[in-house]
Amino acid sequence: MEKDIAVVGFSFMLPQDVNDISSFWEVLRTRRNLMTDWPDSRIKAGALGGNDAKVQCRGGHFITEDPGAFDAPFFSVTPKEAAAMDPMQRWTLEASYHAFENAGIPVERLRGSQCGVFSASMTDDYKRMMAQDPDSVPRTAVTGTFGSITPNRVSWYFDLHGPSAHVDTACSSSLLALDLACQSVQNGEASSALITGSNLILGPTIYQLLSAFNFLSPDSLCYSFDHRANGYARGEGIVALVIKPLLEAVRDGDMIRAVIRSTGSNQDGHSPALTQPSPQAQEDLIRHVYKKANLPFDVTRYFEAHGKS
Secondary structure, eight states: OTTOEEEEEEEEEBTTTBOSHHHHHHHHHHTOOOOEEOOTTTOOTTTTGGGGGGOOOSEEBOOOSOTTOOOTGGGTOOHHHHHHSOHHHHHHHHHHHHHHHHTTOOHHHHTTOOEEEEEEOOOOHHHHHHHTOGGGOOTTHHHHSOTTHHHHHHHHHHTOOSOEEEEOBTBTHHHHHHHHHHHHHHTTSOSEEEEEEEEOOOSSHHHHHHHHTTOBOTTSOOOTTSTTOOOBOOBOEEEEEEEEEHHHHHHTTOOOOEEEOOOOOOOOOSOSSTTOOOHHHHHHHHHHHHHHHTOOGGGOOOOOOOSOO
């Protein structure tokens, strides 16, 4: 129990207005799929000309809120600076605030603390869009569009003095950020940590790149562990978690949402192809993490797997 980590707060913004526990649970309970066609405000079907045929899907899982919506003054950001900020940065700030609020941690208590921030993302649609017209790039675009600035912006706003790092390991980014955050708390580098993950789809470029490699499902649906599997569907989301040592969470009377007994990460090594996973490497990691946690396999009642197929 000494090394166990408690999740004491969270917030999220997911597709189709799934923004709270009740709506999220309802989606799980009813097995509702949140895939829709591309919103006209993001990607207009037929607007790609001859490249339409090269986009291997028909939609995805989209947040319904306007990506331009942001309370800039609340976060001490000027309108010009806000316009230069990737919406993932803007919404990560909001999700962070709500996660700390959900944890019952007032802003005054955060200031000057050793709380670490570990953010994760793998796309840069907004930066790509800005680069299309170099003559109109805002002065603050360099701080508004780089993923590495996302955790720094959160640390700056809340005056957090713990580690502040961005993680991009493609699809595993958020889980690796959580692993690194847990290690930072366990080894005393951080007193607590905020972990954020974000992904937004603002244009067709990444769709075209993924389609060229046959990653995407023509149906824009994931059929994991199913004979119908034909690729994966892209989606959006902003998620934030607050963690701290379990013993301290119990001492402080925090609302404990979950307990993390162990985390770990590895790599597939030399598999048959660069993007082909190694079942053996994945089994080795699972066994390693269970051993670290001193847990038997037969007590596991639920597991969540990667959504690709």
